[in-house]
Amino acid sequence: MSTSSTSVKGLRVIRRPGITLDHLHQSKEWADLEVHLGSKVYQIHRNIVCTAIPYFKTMMSTNLIETQSNVITINYPHIDCDAFEWLLNWSYSISQQISLSNAKSLLVASDYFQVNSVFQFCCDYLDGVIAVDNVLDIKQWIGTFNVGNLRDKVNKFIAQNFNSIVLTPSFVNQTLEQVTEIITDNNLNVSNEIDVFEAIIRWTKYKHTERNLCTPKLLIHLRWCQLSYDQIINQISKHEIVTSNEDCRQIIIDVLSCLTFESSYNQHSSTWKQPRCQLIKSDTESTDLIVACLASPSTFELSFLDHSTNTFISWLKVNQPLIRENHKAAILGSSLLLIARDCISLNLINGRVYPCPKELRIFDWPDLASGNDCVYVSGGLNGKPSDIVYKISRFDDESFDIIQLPRLKNSRAGHRLIMCDNSLYVIGGRDESNILDSVERFDSEQNKWQIVTPMVTARSAHGVAVHGDRIFVAGGYDGSSFLTDVEEYNPKLDKWIPMTPLIVKGKIVSLIAHQEKLFTFIRSPAKLVQIYDFISKTWSVTEADSLTDDSLIAVTQIPSNFCQKTDEK
Template sequence: MSAPCWSCSLVGDEQTALYRAPPLGLQPLARAMVEGVADSGWHATLTRGLHEAWQSRLYTDLAIKTQDQVFHAHKIILAAASPYFRAMLSVGLVEGQTQTLILEDVSGDVLNTVLTFVYTGRASLTEHNVQEVLTLADYFQIHSLKKLCCYHLKTHLVSRTCLCVYEVAALHRCNDLAAEALALAASQCSEVIVQPDFLSLQPETLVTLLKQPYLSVTTEEMLFEGVINWASKDPDERQKWLPVLIENIDLEFLKSNRNKWLAVLEEKQLLENLKDIIDPAGLECDGVEEECDHQSLHKMPRHNTLEEVLLVMGGESNGRLLRNTECFAVGYSSWRCSIPEPAREPKPKYDRLQVLPPMQHARAYCAVATQQNMVYVLGGQTIKTFLASCECYNVLSNSWHHLSDLPEAMHGSGAAFLDGSLYLAGGKSLERYHSGLWVYNEYQDIWSGRGSMGVGRAHFGLVALHGSLYAVGGVGWARGESQVLDACEKYDPGADVWVPIASLGQVRAYLGVAVIHDHLYAIGGYNGVHWLNCVERYDPLRDQWTSVSPMISARSSFGVTVSHGRIYCLGGFSGESNLNSVEKYNPRTNMWHSVQSMQLRRYGLVAATVNVPGTVRCSNWVFVWSDSNGKASPVRQTQEDT
């Protein structure tokens, strides 16, 4: 237990000390002199000078005409900030030769906001201009401003506008924002469909909403009514979309009040397009005939509740590598090797469980990332070797399946989802610490390379925040030896580059990193001498780390995840023994609390939070997930159950 990971003391055929003391005497000073010095305030000085030159029109060489204003700017500044301007001004186009650019469809106020950001890095965003600014930032390929607009829209998401935000985000390929907006619409669907903005949505947006397996409405009739109201807003243009929309709604409720809705549809002059779908003969089916059963089976099960559960996977326990998974959910009295299955009651009953299957490979120090109902486990190590294998757990089917192997067998990598794509960074193979970044293409099942980090590192934290990836701490190879790092980097996917950010307050590896409330937390770990319980919080808008309350217990090589607005730290190694204890952090109170311990003591594990469907609503059918094959099986309810 003297070293958290057996392999980090191996580099090629040479065994080196994992955490060697720093050189003494004048060597550190000499190295610092060779590397040079930097003025951390120079960026602000330069930005201020450029802004003043822009405001005073000093040396400006480009005039930009909008609907109502004319702006004077510097070509070199615009080219440096925007690939759009760089291409336009460098290939001999008219704008570059005449020193004039005409933007007839852009308002002066919006362009002023964009140019102010180019020269200062600041933008005045409001609910009235943010969508126009986002459009222009996407057009000019100013990715930093685009991310800032997405952040502003995300922090102001409400049920009244969430689907409008979804449309804007989807149009501009802001996939993370689009996913959050759609998730909010699903969780507050009963409120969303009665908002005035609902009547102005694009038909494709409604189709996407109705295809969601989880919508927080009590009956399908509410969805039907919302669609009819939407179509009535512009019946001549929208009634052609009605068949597609209604096909995604279960019409079983029409058995009891069909005449009412037939009258409504006829009054609104919408009945003609729906006659084939709400055929009275089809609604007379009593559920006994084979044909009727076959039709019902094709209805998608609709859930109106979701339950967040915690999962821990893999790791090592008392010299034994683990494949099994443990689960904890609200209502559990302890951690279990089973997960709740969808139930028909308004509140889930936890005696209805399904056994969690083990991973295909036992592994420790693997990377983990979660999206929707999927948990991805990548690479890792066994007792004697490294792994390139990857696998994915599907909550709905309660099964694991294999993904394409990593480019190289390695452990201690970091993984995160950014803008809908799965990224993997860093890690250690037998030969070296990796600085590479790879992105997974789920359609082709392949990994593709992206821009490398500034330093190779393993056993670090990798998270996504505000449209960027953040690599925090870890172990790396520097100055001829393996060292624990305090260095942090940020990846800009638009430019495909990593840039340094403020360093941690102290070096740490085997740490936990989590994002909550738009802040990044670096938790615990190992500094080469001591196991840590201290915690630092990073503010990306100020590029600053500050200390917050420490954990109750020092630990490294633990799992970390976020659930219900709390950060959970699970298991790990304390410097003396393996742990099964669990702590959670409340960022609002800045306090840590002990919660139910896991069944097994394990370190080198990974943790994830997933949503398990609660109540299944599909008219008078209830779908339960089979333990044997994970497929939905319909069970007829009685009228009293319904």
């Protein structure tokens, strides 16, 4: 290396060529620390590696024997020599690359040597390359490390792409414990629980001889209540892997007993009846559909609105009669609650009907509101208007968790219940002698109802909806005639503002806020749907040809993924 010089403004500047850290690392010149890892010995520079790698800084700052001898032996068997050399090169400011081939070993090494920045680089890299063919490997690599949001993202990706991932070679090479963890995820994105059964069979067949005894340990985690009897009897119970295993056959017997007889108990019953959350909602942005409930003398059916043709398309038919009166509808878990003078719970996945809690069957025409993973039920008639409010959470189709909230300040029937900005409101209705304009809001912190500003117009049997952070009421009955009045409530200002009135008056079935519009459905004439456009601030009237005056009993909103597989219902 020769000395160079330059002239700057009459001065002579002399430079000696610098020695790079890379040169020091390769030449071992002035190395003063020896590291033994496996069969290899590394000559390194204490000042450099102690600056970059906290493990060595800690060790060299103590009175350990290594400090005196300048020799460190690493006995941790999971440290890969290539990964250690990667860290050394990085310490000497040599550019390094992270790839799928070294990410696992780098995670282990950077965690052991406490190099948090490299550990985070690995996590960020893996976060960006998650794919169907590698996600199970990544899940295994991150193990029990503290990887922040990466583990949640990996688990979410597996749940969302379950049907594709079970077809990869990595899936059939998972252990029993790993497969169990995957199929017990409540968020599996499966259109039908039979997909989970088929994944179990595929895993078992890969090494049938040694895995046959594992099959029943996986079958107990199926959500059997989400399967039809036809699927259980004709697809699962007759499968050769099930018929050849006595424990599998016994599970089928227990399942059928549990699903047929409500009193039958099994230690796995609560799991069998628990729905998959992905059958309820999707992590991708989904559109709620406007769904009408139509009743005939012996059946009722659900139909969803096709906006392009203003026609309700039949989706799910149920062989059970309902009274032809306005029902209140709300989603609870995977079920639709329908309440008027009769009260049922319809499982939207398997199409089965279950009775509602007995506490709700004593009231005629209460109102419902969905919110915070539960349903609120209030008021109604039990000889006279009621002031009772229930909060209902679901455990499974046959059992509910019911909490009674503090009583309303006013007993009410024909009122409306709505959630807005995590607050529960009770609006209008009638008591024993008057139509009400009063509004109550539940204060969850003080656990009591508060009176807020009343509506401009007293009304009962009206429609109510939430759009953004505002509440809208439309129509209703004032004691002598049906109304066209529409109002908007601003909770922050505690103020009601009159809006453009409805075009057609009638008995309101429901008011729905959907895609920057308000949809008003009336019972007669039922074919007419009034639509309010928030941009033009005007109402229009259109016909829904499939509706008839005496058939429409309820309209609500249901996540669109419930309606994706109509033929399977």
